[in-house]
Amino acid sequence: MLAMWQSHAESGQSDAHDVHDDALHSAQGADDSSHAADAHAGAHTDEHAGGHDADHGAGHEAEHHHGPKVPELPNLLGVVHNYAYLVETKPEYASQKNPFTGTVMQVDHFAKGLGLDDSNGDHFTAFETIIFGLVVVIALCAFFIGASRQLKVKAEKGQKLNGKAMFTEIIYTFLEDFFAGIVGRDSVRKHLPLIGTLFIYILCCNTFGLLWLGKAPTANLSFNLAMAAIVFFYVHGTAIMKSPAGWLAHFPGSLPSPKEMGGLAYVLAPILAVLFTVIHIMELFIQPASLALRLYGNVLGKDVLLGVFGGLIPYFPTHAPFLFLGLLLGAIQALIFSLLSAVYILMWEPHEHHHDDHHEHAGAHA
Numbered sequence: 181m182l183a184m185w186q187s188h189a190e191s192g193q194s195d196a197h198d199v200h201d202d203a204l205h206s207a208q209g210a211d212d213s214s215h216a217a218d219a220h221a222g223a224h225t226d227e228h229a230g231g232h233d234a235d236h237g238a239g240h241e242a243e244h245h246h247g248p249k250v251p252e253l254p255n256l257l258g259v260v261h262n263y264a265y266l267v268e269t270k271p272e273y274a275s276q277k278n279p280f281t282g283t284v285m286q287v288d289h290f291a292k293g294l295g296l297d298d299s300n301g302d303h304f305t306a307f308e309t310i311i312f313g314l315v316v317v318i319a320l321c322a323f324f325i326g327a328s329r330q331l332k333v334k335a336e337k338g339q340k341l342n343g344k345a346m347f348t349e350i351i352y353t354f355l356e357d358f359f360a361g362i363v364g365r366d367s368v369r370k371h372l373p374l375i376g377t378l379f380i381y382i383l384c385c386n387t388f389g390l391l392w393l394g395k396a397p398t399a400n401l402s403f404n405l406a407m408a409a410i411v412f413f414y415v416h417g418t419a420i421m422k423s424p425a426g427w428l429a430h431f432p433g434s435l436p437s438p439k440e441m442g443g444l445a446y447v448l449a450p451i452l453a454v455l456f457t458v459i460h461i462m463e464l465f466i467q468p469a470s471l472a473l474r475l476y477g478n479v480l481g482k483d484v485l486l487g488v489f490g491g492l493i494p495y496f497p498t499h500a501p502f503l504f505l506g507l508l509l510g511a512i513q514a515l516i517f518s519l520l521s522a523v524y525i526l527m528w529e530p531h532e533h534h535h536d537d538h539h540e541h542a543g544a545h546a
Contacts, residue, residue: 247300250480251487253499255395257308260284276457299401300480306400313397316384324348355379360521371525374414379518386510390486390503391526396510398479401472403542408468411521415463419528426530431457467524471517478513 248258264284267273288304296306326346331341341349355376363375382398390395397403419427432453436445481484486506490499 248305250300250484251491252395252399252483253389253486253490254393255308255312256303256393257311257395259393261288261304261308264288269454298402300399304346306402308395309400309403311543312388312395313385313403316388318382322379345419351380352376359518359522362519363526370469371418371522374411375518375522375525378411378521379514382407382475382517383511383514385503386514387507388508389479389483390510396479396483398475398513399483401476404472404476405468407517408472411471411524412468415521415528418525419530423530427528429530430528431460433460471520475513475517482509 261284264281265288265392267276267278267281270286287307291307292303294303294307296303296310298306298309323344327344330345331348333339356372359372359375363371385398386396388394389399416427419430433456435449435452435456441448482502482505485530486499487504489502490497492498
């Protein structure tokens, strides 16, 4: 539909150039007296037409600033929006107007009114990200709530688990064992609801972009920043609630003691304390930013790759060989995001906690 609209615009521009050329030829063929008058009228007409074309071009540019700005595969909401846009704004498609297209454009204006924005698209592409993200949330909630009920009922009755419940149990066991090696067996069940949910949700969002007429919400930077902000507040919130003093002690870090360096420690300790504090404050914001940017860059690159190869031959899936690569990339990025979240949780735990664990382990061995 966009191609039809673009070709129509190009043909209109060529017709305008033909009319302009005919006017020049007719002006040249006139006699001297009429030539002067025609030249004056032609100049006035050209000036008016030029101003009209400039206004039309500016309006056209502002009007056509919709849809994605990078190559990507079409998604369901984008196709519906483009269709409604053509029907509601182009006279040649006015006969196809209906309440549905009007409703879609109302949603478009609503998204614009909310101030939604997408660096690689517009307000409606940002709205698409929110909708597809909610679809993944609803689908995961429906699946795991149903599976948890099956687990509870069948466990109470001593019955054999069905496929859904067994699959859920396998996922939970895998994630628990995997992240226990990072945050510890004692803490894994406390943090697994966050880091395990992040892995599953990001994996499903990345995979959703590989489905026909689907879109990966993680190709939007704001979407990823929101998830990184959740990790940020969780990491530092749990650390502060456990020990505010221990959290603050993380900023200066471990400083040299007089036993280690003698009197030189009194000179170096304040300098290192300031230096380490500045570095850890920068680290405070770099960690969530790196989480969001890494996921955004990789998923967007995957979508652009699929969009470029998918558009080489119309109606032929030239991007199909890269779908497996996209699936593998999505799984790796989901794992990296959740893995680094677990590492950040461990890094920002109060130092007293690590010392207590060390003494407990030493006492147990003794």
